Amino acid sequence: MVLPSLRVRAHDAVEIMDSPLCDPTMLTRTYQDFRVVNAVVSGWWGIYRRSIRPALSTTTELTLLDVGSGGGDVSRALAGWAVRDGLRLRVTGIDPDARAHVFATSQPKIAGLTFRRALSSDLVAEGEHYDFVVSNHVLHHLSVDELKGLLVDSESLARRRVLHADLERSNFAYLGFAAATWPFFRHSYIRPDGLTSIQRSYTAVELRAAVPVGWTVSRGRPSRLVLGWDAA
Known part of the structure; x- marks a missing residue:
């Protein structure tokens, strides 16, 4: 395959599943496949364990908003982990x-x-x-102005913490995802849209330059970014 230039965000690239004319059966399979892909690459179990679970209680109910939840697999995972741990979290x-x-x-x-x-x-x-206000794979869909709007909303909505997780654009991410998904997901949009998502995503340097004071950008593996903010 030909490796596209990833020096600049391909912010005008369009994912197939975002089209209102995309095949509905393929779209449903894509939502189904997200559960598998996100379980492997999104890192939400680690984020939950480090940054959400320590604040939860068996008696006091806390609340969490998942922005741009799509097919709902991350929302379901977070709610399910809290139930399994005997903790009260409304998602x-x-x-x-x-x-x-x-x-x-x-x-x-x-x-x-x-x-x-x-x-x-x-x-x-x-x-x-x-x-808590969180999102998964939303940031790369946004222009810089749209990103700033989301962050303003997030600060208004969150009592404690905001955690926006996304991909980081790199040759490693693109080639790794292409190789790992090549034998799989032939009947969904996971592979082509995943590659487009990487092309659209920010680097850590770009994201740090785009966000206001008080927001932090941390890097994870594989090729992950977490944009965070804590209420005063």
Whole structure:
């Protein structure tokens, strides 16, 4: 395969699943496959263990908002881990895409987990607040101005902590994902859209330059970034 230049964000590239005309069967399979892919590469178990679980309680319920929750696999994982650990966490996943909402709400129920069709700005307008605000693979979809809007919303919504996790653009990420997914996911958009996502994603340097004071960017493996903020 030909390695595209990754020196600059391909912010105009479009993922197939974002098109309203994409094949609905392929889209459903993509949502199903995200559960596998995110379990392997997204690092949310580590984020939950280090940055969310220590604040949780067996008696006091805390709340978490998952922005751009898509098919809901990360929301479900976080809610499920809390249930397994005997901790009280109410998780709300939001996404404006009707197709994602239909898929997310069609999955088996988990205690304390709900989904809404909404944007973060809608919840700000409603005066909502959550102890934690998180997202997975949302940042690379955003322009710098849209990113700043999400961060303003996140600060308004979060009582305790914000954790936005995403890919980091690099040759290693692109070639590694291409090689690891080549034999698999032939009947979903995981592979082509994953490669496009890497092309669209920020580097740590770019993300640090784009965010306001008070936000931190940490790097993880494989080729991961976590954008964080803690309430005063």
